[in-house]
Amino acid sequence: MAQLTFREAIARGIAQEMRRDPTVVMLGEDVAAAGGVFKGTVGLLDEFGPRRVRDTPISEQAILGAAMGAAMTGLRPIAEIMFSDFFAVCWDIVVNEIAKSRYMTDGQVSFPLVIRSGNGGGLRFGAQHSQSVENWAMMIPGLKVVVPASARDVIGLMAAAVRDPDPVVFLEAKALYPTKMDVPDGEIVDALGVARVLRNGDDATVLALGSMVPRTLAAAERLAGEGISVTVIDVRSLIPLDTATILREVARTGRLFTVEENPRVLGWGAEIAAVVSEEIFYDLDGPIVRITTPHIPLPAADALEDLAIPSVERIATTIAKALSD
Amino acid sequence: MTSTQTAGSTDLARQVAMYRTQVALRAFETRAYDLFLENLVKGTSHLSLGQEAIAAGVAAAMAPDDWTFATYRGHAHTLARGVPMTPVLAELLGRRNGLMRGKGGSMHLTSVTHGVMGSYAVIGSHLPIACGAAWSAQYRGTDQVAVCFFGDGTTNIGAFHEALNFAAIWHLPVVFVCENNLWMEYTRTSEVTAVAHPAADRASAYGLEPILVDGNDADAVYEVARTALARARAGQGPSLIEAETYRHGGHSRADPGTYRPDDEVEAWLARDPLPMYRARLAASGVGEDELAALEAQVADEVEEATREARAGEQPGEDLLFADVWADGGSAWRN
Ligand SMILES: Cc1ncc(C[n+]2csc(CCOP(=O)(O)OP(=O)(O)O)c2C)c(N)n1
Numbered sequence: 239m240a241q242l243t244f245r246e247a248i249a250r251g252i253a254q255e256m257r258r259d260p261t262v263v264m265l266g267e268d269v270a271a272a273g274g275v276f277k278g279t280v281g282l283l284d285e286f287g288p289r290r291v292r293d294t295p296i297s298e299q300a301i302l303g304a305a306m307g308a309a310m311t312g313l314r315p316i317a318e319i320m321f322s323d324f325f326a327v328c329w330d331i332v333v334n335e336i337a338k339s340r341y342m343t344d345g346q347v348s349f350p351l352v353i354r355s356g357n358g359g360g361l362r363f364g365a366q367h368s369q370s371v372e373n374w375a376m377m378i379p380g381l382k383v384v385v386p387a388s389a390r391d392v393i394g395l396m397a398a399a400v401r402d403p404d405p406v407v408f409l410e411a412k413a414l415y416p417t418k419m420d421v422p423d424g425e426i427v428d429a430l431g432v433a434r435v436l437r438n439g440d441d442a443t444v445l446a447l448g449s450m451v452p453r454t455l456a457a458a459e460r461l462a463g464e465g466i467s468v469t470v471i472d473v474r475s476l477i478p479l480d481t482a483t484i485l486r487e488v489a490r491t492g493r494l495f496t497v498e499e500n501p502r503v504l505g506w507g508a509e510i511a512a513v514v515s516e517e518i519f520y521d522l523d524g525p526i527v528r529i530t531t532p533h534i535p536l537p538a539a540d541a542l543e544d545l546a547i548p549s550v551e552r553i554a555t556t557i558a559k560a561l562s563d
Numbered sequence: 564m565t566s567t568q569t570a571g572s573t574d575l576a577r578q579v580a581m582y583r584t585q586v587a588l589r590a591f592e593t594r595a596y597d598l599f600l601e602n603l604v605k606g607t608s609h610l611s612l613g614q615e616a617i618a619a620g621v622a623a624a625m626a627p628d629d630w631t632f633a634t635y636r637g638h639a640h641t642l643a644r645g646v647p648m649t650p651v652l653a654e655l656l657g658r659r660n661g662l663m664r665g666k667g668g669s670m671h672l673t674s675v676t677h678g679v680m681g682s683y684a685v686i687g688s689h690l691p692i693a694c695g696a697a698w699s700a701q702y703r704g705t706d707q708v709a710v711c712f713f714g715d716g717t718t719n720i721g722a723f724h725e726a727l728n729f730a731a732i733w734h735l736p737v738v739f740v741c742e743n744n745l746w747m748e749y750t751r752t753s754e755v756t757a758v759a760h761p762a763a764d765r766a767s768a769y770g771l772e773p774i775l776v777d778g779n780d781a782d783a784v785y786e787v788a789r790t791a792l793a794r795a796r797a798g799q800g801p802s803l804i805e806a807e808t809y810r811h812g813g814h815s816r817a818d819p820g821t822y823r824p825d826d827e828v829e830a831w832l833a834r835d836p837l838p839m840y841r842a843r844l845a846a847s848g849v850g851e852d853e854l855a856a857l858e859a860q861v862a863d864e865v866e867e868a869t870r871e872a873r874a875g876e877q878p879g880e881d882l883l884f885a886d887v888w889a890d891g892g893s894a895w896r897n
């Protein structure tokens with residue numbers, strides 16, 4: 239057991255896979271010599287050398303295009319897009335090339351690659367470096383999407399992503415980089431598409447993802463003090479989506495809340511709300527409530543950013559109010 | 564081939580093969596056009612009529628396990644690597660016996676077993692992808708080279724420039740081939756491009772030699788491709804070839820291409836790569852009977868492919884949900 243930060247877990251997760259499989263390679267801007275702008279890849283260049291850990295020019299299309307071409311010819315690249323907002327400059331490669339090519343070619347090619355990216359707010363970086371884009375990725379047929387919420391899960395889900403034969407978008411909540419936890423020693427390997435129940439309660443089921451997981455747990459703790467007991471589920475993987483766990487818990491508790499950092503419209507909770515409404519409507523005891531960042535670009539000022547992204551306070555009061563209505 | 568053959572006759576055999584490829588591409592594209600007019604080719608199609616010498620010359624210089632990355636104008640490059648006509652034509656017709664069983668269509672021809680790693684229809688996007696394949700060859704220490712075809716208009720999109728720089732700094736075994744047919748869709752590329760030679764004039768920006776070649780001369784194309792492939796295999800990095808050519812027809816579908824001046828079209832039709840090459844072979848001593856026999860064989864091949872493609876079944880719902888994921892399915896939830 240070792241205390242590990244979320245950012246240190248990234249390097250450990252990647253190293254675990256690179257030691258195991260010589261076809262795993264890594265590329266991105268400032269990932270090698272500098273160890274990443276968020277220090278997520280420190281030490282990898284030293285251990286694996288410049289053949290496997292490569293700095294690139296500021297060429298997001300080339301980074302992801304290269305990852306794709308390498309993946310279809312025998313390598314398992316891990317590519318980094320520094321800030322997930324920048325997916326907008328290489329979205330064609332992600333959406334039209336990587337996501338569609340297996341289907342278009344009748345399965346002739348596979349893309350075992352991982353695209354890591356720093357996602358979301360909390361750093362007061364302003365609108366172009368802070369958006370939570372998990373809903374962009376989720377809506378694209380052909381992409382798998384995982385969002386770890388803890389240092390341990392960074393390692394386990396990174397292993398699952400690297401070993402998966404399909405392209406995986408791996409979103410790292412920037413707000414979580416400094417968070418610490420005890421992580422077991424040795425290899426950690428999870429499966430994609432498995433949600434985790436973090437807390438059991440009877441009054442409602444609350445789904446959270448990435449940076450919203452610790453806040454939701456804190457809100458659940460507060461609610462417990464007010465006599466409200468909620469189940470908290472870390473969704474972990476948007477595609478594949480563990481609807482079995484979600485539907486089971488929502489049916490049991492009768493209420494569903496989602497806590498989402500992405501902007502409201504067509505955020506990930508919208509699809510889950512639709513699935514729940516279609517499939518277990520009569521198990522619901524009240525409306526589904528989504529707690530999200532509003533449908534606005536993120537402001538920079540700390541006071542404003544804190545108002546925009548769901549806070550422990552907003553999560554707790556929204557749930558308490560909805561359950562008392 | 565017999566041991567008594569000289570280098571000269573080996574060259575001649577290759578030239579005859581390149582002529583055959585050009586004849587086959589011409590016949591296939593002509594048939595594809597006719598079937599489009601019959602409403603049997605669905606959606607769209609972009610023909611290489613007039614540009615056959617580039618596909619034939621480059622493919623002849625490639626090793627069997629080299630990779631082709633093509634565009635929506637990719638029938639020729641796919642066939643030139645040895646993919647049979649029937650599955651290509653059936654794919655254009657949207658049939659189950661198509662190359663991708665109808666899931667890709669004319670613009671996305673792919674045959675991994677022939678080294679055709681896909682045809683891409685978002686301008687420029689496949690240049691970085693070709694870099695990735697080249698990187699993989701370099702990393703794994705294979706001798707493979709990625710060859711990437713694109714048009715003149717494509718030199719103005721960002722991915723072109725990202726890929727050229729990327730290939731240059733990593734010394735990647737990739738050969739970029741710009742088929743300069745002077746036109747984008749309906750706009751003359753020179754009207755929207757800062758330099759006269761859209762690819763060659765950009766080469767120096769990436770530390771590469773400018774390479775201009777007559778794209779209507781399969782021998783000339785073969786020679787520059789051979790040199791570029793050898794450089795790539797020797798670890799000397801990428802090349803950027805600009806092959807000057809002209810499309811005989813319109814951009815796509817049934818476009819008559821009337822936006823082009825008559826004298827320009829006439830001048831290029833007078834430089835049609837096929838009759839020029841046929842005359843060269845005849846002058847080198849290839850008999851009329853041999854050339855005519857080869858042409859007749861190709862004509863039969865096209866007829867047979869047409870029959871087989873037309874007879875192909877429609878793809879069914881079993882294919883609709885297949886192969887989104889590597890497990891063969893499309894499930895996004897449990
Ligand atoms: C990003 C993008 N923009 C526009 C188009 C539409 N489009 C298809 S072909 C084409 C012209 C391309 O010209 P060129 O590169 O010269 O190739 P050619 O068709 O002449 O072979 C355009 C604009 C596209 N497919 N992708």
Ligand SMILES: [Mg+2]
Nearest residue numbers: 714715746747
């Ligand atoms: Mg053109």
